[in-house]
Amino acid sequence: MTTWCRFKTGNKTSYGVVEGDQMIAVEGTPFGEHKRTAQSYPLASVKLDIPVRPETFYCVGINYKDHILKMAKMRGVEPSFPPKPDIGYRTNNALIAHDEDIVKPADAGDAFQYEGELVAVFGKRCRNVSKEEALDYVLGWTIGNDVSERNWQKIDRTLWRAKNTDTFKPMGPWIVTGLNLDDMTTVIRVNGRETDRFKTNNMIFDAPTYISEVSKYCTIEPGDVMWMGTDGVPENIKPGDTVEIEITGIGVLRNKVVQGK
Numbered sequence: 001m002t003t004w005c006r007f008k009t010g011n012k013t014s015y016g017v018v019e020g021d022q023m024i025a026v027e028g029t030p031f032g033e034h035k036r037t038a039q040s041y042p043l044a045s046v047k048l049d050i051p052v053r054p055e056t057f058y059c060v061g062i063n064y065k066d067h068i069l070k071m072a073k074m075r076g077v078e079p080s081f082p083p084k085p086d087i088g089y090r091t092n093n094a095l096i097a098h099d100e101d102i103v104k105p106a107d108a109g110d111a112f113q114y115e116g117e118l119v120a121v122f123g124k125r126c127r128n129v130s131k132e133e134a135l136d137y138v139l140g141w142t143i144g145n146d147v148s149e150r151n152w153q154k155i156d157r158t159l160w161r162a163k164n165t166d167t168f169k170p171m172g173p174w175i176v177t178g179l180n181l182d183d184m185t186t187v188i189r190v191n192g193r194e195t196d197r198f199k200t201n202n203m204i205f206d207a208p209t210y211i212s213e214v215s216k217y218c219t220i221e222p223g224d225v226m227w228m229g230t231d232g233v234p235e236n237i238k239p240g241d242t243v244e245i246e247i248t249g250i251g252v253l254r255n256k257v258v259q260g261k
Contacts, residue, residue, distance in 0.1 A: 024040045030139055102170060104257055120207055122220050143252075
């Protein structure tokens with residue numbers, strides 16, 4: 001098991017390996033040749049960046065049964081389950097790192113919500129792979145917060161601003177290799193109060209299924225990411241709130257909400 005981080009020193013962004021409360025700088029990247037250097041820093045002293053800037057940012061929707069059932073009940077409609085794996089895309093402009101601020105636009109409504117998600121980070125080029133071999137192409141796992149403005153989500157033809165506005169996609173704090181998805185639990189807290197807890201791998205279509213299906217049509221490149229959806233019923237968040245998403249074996253992704261102009 002290795003914990004990869006991406007950090008800033010001055011104007012330079014580099015990769016490092018986290019060991020306890022120390023971070024060892026690395027020459028190269030986890031997606032190619034690399035070697036540890038003699039430089040190490042106290043982890044608390046470094047500014048973490050998003051753990052990867054993907055070429056392609058895949059995002060899974062409606063992938064947890066309980067989430068679909070509870071959301072349908074809230075809306076007073078019959079639940080509709082996806083008949084097959086379906087994938088969408090998000091944009092890199094929306095990505096921010098651990099401990100950076102989520103900015104709520106001035107014209108955003110009250111239905112402004114978090115979604116805690118497991119994120120697969122790919123380490124090898126992946127094309128037309130079987131479900132059985134799919135996880136061999138995953139370098140490791142990180143955490144995502146799929147911030148969503150629900151009113152925009154209803155009225156826009158696409159999700160271009162409801163999901164992709166600047167700062168709407170916190171991701172981090174790092175990438176952890178060698179995890180067993182069946183052992184993982186996702187916990188979400190707002191201002192320290194637990195609002196959701198669910199088995200991370202309690203998906204309708206699991207990660208290997210999605211990876212295999214997408215790879216039939218799209219070449220997945222090293223450094224690409226795939227966000228795997230959320231469970232439960234997200235609550236509204238507002239400026240001043242702090243959202244923490246914790247996933248077993250990875251850690252905690254924490255971001256504060258601030259008011260935009």
